[in-house]
Amino acid sequence: MEDGGSRTTDGVGYQFEDNFKVTKEIKEDFSKEGFIIIRKLLDSEEVTKLRNALENDQGLKENNYARDDGEGRRTKVTLWNHPGNDVTGIISRSEKVAGTMEELLGGEVYHYHAKVIMKEPFTGGAHIWHQDYGYWYENGCLFPDMGTVWVAIDRADMSNGCLKILPRSHLAGRINHVPIGDQVGADLKRVEELSKVLPLTYVQLDPGDALFFHSNILHRSDQNNSPNRRWAFLVSFNRASNNPVYDHHHPKYTPLKKVPNSAIKSCDIKTTTDGKDFFHGPKDDFSLKQVKKAKLEA
Numbered sequence: 001m002e003d004g005g006s007r008t009t010d011g012v013g014y015q016f017e018d019n020f021k022v023t024k025e026i027k028e029d030f031s032k033e034g035f036i037i038i039r040k041l042l043d044s045e046e047v048t049k050l051r052n053a054l055e056n057d058q059g060l061k062e063n064n065y066a067r068d069d070g071e072g073r074r075t076k077v078t079l080w081n082h083p084g085n086d087v088t089g090i091i092s093r094s095e096k097v098a099g100t101m102e103e104l105l106g107g108e109v110y111h112y113h114a115k116v117i118m119k120e121p122f123t124g125g126a127h128i129w130h131q132d133y134g135y136w137y138e139n140g141c142l143f144p145d146m147g148t149v150w151v152a153i154d155r156a157d158m159s160n161g162c163l164k165i166l167p168r169s170h171l172a173g174r175i176n177h178v179p180i181g182d183q184v185g186a187d188l189k190r191v192e193e194l195s196k197v198l199p200l201t202y203v204q205l206d207p208g209d210a211l212f213f214h215s216n217i218l219h220r221s222d223q224n225n226s227p228n229r230r231w232a233f234l235v236s237f238n239r240a241s242n243n244p245v246y247d248h249h250h251p252k253y254t255p256l257k258k259v260p261n262s263a264i265k266s267c268d269i270k271t272t273t274d275g276k277d278f279f280h281g282p283k284d285d286f287s288l289k290q291v292k293k294a295k296l297e298a
């Protein structure tokens with residue numbers, strides 16, 4: 001049987017520079033592989049500013065919920081729907097984040113949601129194999145014209161439960177998602193077959209590095225069994241042309257006010273809960289309800 005093998009992203013990726021442009025080559029790479037990595041998308045001053053905001057924000061603390069991995073571990077998550085004007089929102093709306101995603105997805109995007117995933121030392125839970133579009137399809141997004149920017153706040157590597165992806169799995173289209181334990185995940189038989197032909201890839205990133213990935217890329221992450229914290233900041237975007245047809249727990253098309261990259265350093269609003277519209281956990285998740293309902297009716 002063929003085996004897709006495994007590898008890490010060490011040495012892979014583009015370097016962010018002030019004159020960074022999403023070239024034809026980068027777009028082709030994203031179309032072919034379903035992801036790109038941009039090293040130092042946030043420089044050390046910017047990532048320190050973001051980390052301080054995330055660590056000290058009262059709104060984030062008050063609005064986090066625990067994601068149970070069904071195996072005795074929990075990951076803390078805080079998720080909000082609208083970017084706002086504080087440093088987290090300015091980063092989401094910056095040219096290098098939102099503008100890059102527009103180039104990769106081929107048109108105007110809007111903010112679908114952002115979140116902080118906090119995998120604490122020795123306690124952070126696993127996230128099972130899934131495609132984001134496995135969930136977002138259920139929310140009434142008709143096309144997978146969606147993607148996420150995953151920014152490392154702490155170093156993420158094999159030891160502390162970094163993201164694992166199957167490059168090119170977006171070319172397989174949407175895979176069935178089913179309840180698995182307490183979570184909803186991709187049909188594991190299909191994941192197993194795909195992992196025989198696609199290389200399992202550990203996305204090892206340093207603080208400020210970012211993974212841009214297509215909504216049909218299969219991904220998961222393991223528990224954090226190390227003494228090292230693994231926090232990440234994720235911003236998900238939907239194409240403006242792909243307005244969801246169901247009302248659900250994430251926004252329909254809402255024009256995004258992009259800002260220049262320089263606004264990240266000049267932003268003096270550390271955090272704000274104003275207008276962010278926090279999400280309060282799986283009990284409010286429309287897509288999980290849809291998948292579980294379909295299972296009961298089957």
Ligand SMILES: O=C(O)CCC(=O)C(=O)O
Pocket residue numbers: 117127132161162163219220221232
């Ligand atoms: O960052 C992680 O560990 C997994 C996050 C993820 O897959 C998600 O939130 O969809």
